Amino acid sequence: MEKIIEKIVSLCKRRGFIFQSSEIYGGFSAVYDYGPLGIELKNNISQLWWKEMTQVHENIVGIDSGILMHPKIWEASGHVGAFNDPLVDCKKCKSRYRADEFSEEYSSLNWEEVQCPKCGTTGSLTSPRQFNLMFKTHVGPLQESGTEAFLRPETAQGIYVNYQLVQGSMRMKVPFGIAQIGKAFRNEIIARNFIFRTREFEQMEMQYFVKPGADDESLDFWKERRLKFYLDQLGISHKKLRFHQHNENELAHYAKEAWDIEYDFPFGWSEIEGIHNRTDYDLSQHQEFSGKNLSYFDQKNNDRFLPYIIETSAGLNRMLLTTIADAYWEDEKNNRTVMKFHPKIAPIKAVVCPLLKKDGLPEKARQIVNLLKPHFKVTYDQQGSIGKRYYRQDEAGTPFCITIDHKSLKDNTITLRYRDTMKQERISIDQLLQHIKENI
Numbered sequence: 001m002e003k004i005i006e007k008i009v010s011l012c013k014r015r016g017f018i019f020q021s022s023e024i025y026g027g028f029s030a031v032y033d034y035g036p037l038g039i040e041l042k043n044n045i046s047q048l049w050w051k052e053m054t055q056v057h058e059n060i061v062g063i064d065s066g067i068l069m070h071p072k073i074w075e076a077s078g079h080v081g082a083f084n085d086p087l088v089d090c091k092k093c094k095s096r097y098r099a100d101e102f103s104e105e106y107s108s109l110n111w112e113e114v115q116c117p118k119c120g121t122t123g124s125l126t127s128p129r130q131f132n133l134m135f136k137t138h139v140g141p142l143q144e145s146g147t148e149a150f151l152r153p154e155t156a157q158g159i160y161v162n163y164q165l166v167q168g169s170m171r172m173k174v175p176f177g178i179a180q181i182g183k184a185f186r187n188e189i190i191a192r193n194f195i196f197r198t199r200e201f202e203q204m205e206m207q208y209f210v211k212p213g214a215d216d217e218s219l220d221f222w223k224e225r226r227l228k229f230y231l232d233q234l235g236i237s238h239k240k241l242r243f244h245q246h247n248e249n250e251l252a253h254y255a256k257e258a259w260d261i262e263y264d265f266p267f268g269w270s271e272i273e274g275i276h277n278r279t280d281y282d283l284s285q286h287q288e289f290s291g292k293n294l295s296y297f298d299q300k301n302n303d304r305f306l307p308y309i310i311e312t313s314a315g316l317n318r319m320l321l322t323t324i325a326d327a328y329w330e331d332e333k334n335n336r337t338v339m340k341f342h343p344k345i346a347p348i349k350a351v352v353c354p355l356l357k358k359d360g361l362p363e364k365a366r367q368i369v370n371l372l373k374p375h376f377k378v379t380y381d382q383q384g385s386i387g388k389r390y391y392r393q394d395e396a397g398t399p400f401c402i403t404i405d406h407k408s409l410k411d412n413t414i415t416l417r418y419r420d421t422m423k424q425e426r427i428s429i430d431q432l433l434q435h436i437k438e439n440i
């Protein structure tokens with residue numbers, strides 16, 4: 001039986017969600033392009049996140065910092081020295097692995113006794129070598145040592161180095177947050193599981209600045225809020241979400257406490273978002289490396305301190321994969337595949353179909369498209385039998401199909417078909433817009 005993830009990859013290509021990058025050149029490993037439905041879905045998800053962060057929470061503001069930044073930032077953050085993955089090669093079949101795939105405590109493994117998972121040879125694996133994940137580039141025409149720069153491997157540092165400018169210009173008072181959505185790049189050793197781990201991806205990060213001592217309570221608050229986002233905003237199944245707390249081996253050296261939200265993907269439970277108590281590590285590092293005083297002055301209490309940071313860090317692409325994996329449904333009874341997206345994130349909210357390509361039905365259908373399109377994304381489809389059109393939209397995850405027939409011309413009603421139940425009802429065109437608005 002074809003694996004679920006392969007079926008998902010195939011559906012994503014067939015329906016215009018996600019394509020392998022540079023496909024006509026044979027592909028480019030671990031980079032993906034988003035097609036017309038994929039970008040709608042991605043935008044819907046990121047807009048919900050942005051709204052949740054910067055609109056629902058009045059004390060959080062957004063920024064958009066550069067992908068290229070002063071190289072010293074990556075020394076201060078620890079990325080130059082320690083943003084490494086342990087790389088292991090098979091001398092026989094040339095397969096490549098991350099050593100921590102074999103064991104979290106890989107440094108104590110005797111590699112002579114370990115078997116290559118691909119070719120089965122024992123003793124063919126090299127000892128782990130540390131490999132820095134940052135992509136290097138050069139700024140300016142000369143490739144010499146002083147011109148080296150990095151593509152950011154996370155968006156968080158852009159927030160830390162701007163924190164005082166944001167705080168001052170917006171007169172923010174601790175506790176406050178700064179949110180950012182943007183691209184990040186990591187030269188991952190192994191990239192697999194479709195868009196789960198890629199070399200170019202987008203992050204949605206929010207850094208929350210709190211007074212030391214208020215950090216534990218804030219971490220608990222954000223853990224709860226973030227889980228709620230997946231349930232209420234994205235409509236993800238509760239039983240497929242869980243928290244995983246980092247143990248001592250997993251905990252980054254700067255973190256006091258760290259939790260991942262994990263999703264039960266077809267390839268197993270995996271991290272989709274991290275919620276971390278980063279203490280004052282980042283600001284104290286930037287203070288030391290930049291020589292600038294980055295402390296915050298609390299005027300009310302005449303108190304000066306370096307804030308602690310609670311971070312919520314999610315991958316937009318992983319969040320999108322979560323929504324796709326959760327929505328994928330093989331409806332065997334009706335012999336169809338359905339993407340049961342929450343209507344809020346569905347790429348297209350409704351399709352308008354004239355039953356026939358004649359008798360004035362297409363014109364009437366166009367009138368309905370014009371009525372709905374200022375309010376949400378709709379599409380028009382007159383190709384093929386009505387059953388085929390419905391099934392196409394089921395795979396695209398469109399919650400509503402609107403069909404215009406001869407009766408529509410007489411009494412100004414249409415047939416509304418619901419994606420998940422396939423139930424159909426006749427409703428008046430006058431009520432259509434309001435009805436759909438209430439259900440998305």
Ligand code: ATP
Nearest residue numbers: 186188196197198201271272273274313314315318
């Ligand atoms: P992992 O252990 O999976 O490599 P990480 O713990 O290094 O991830 P973070 O640095 O905490 O991840 O990044 C925060 C979020 O960014 C992750 O939860 C994930 O959603 C996303 N992310 C990180 N690396 C990638 C990647 N290579 N491709 C897609 N998303 C990623």
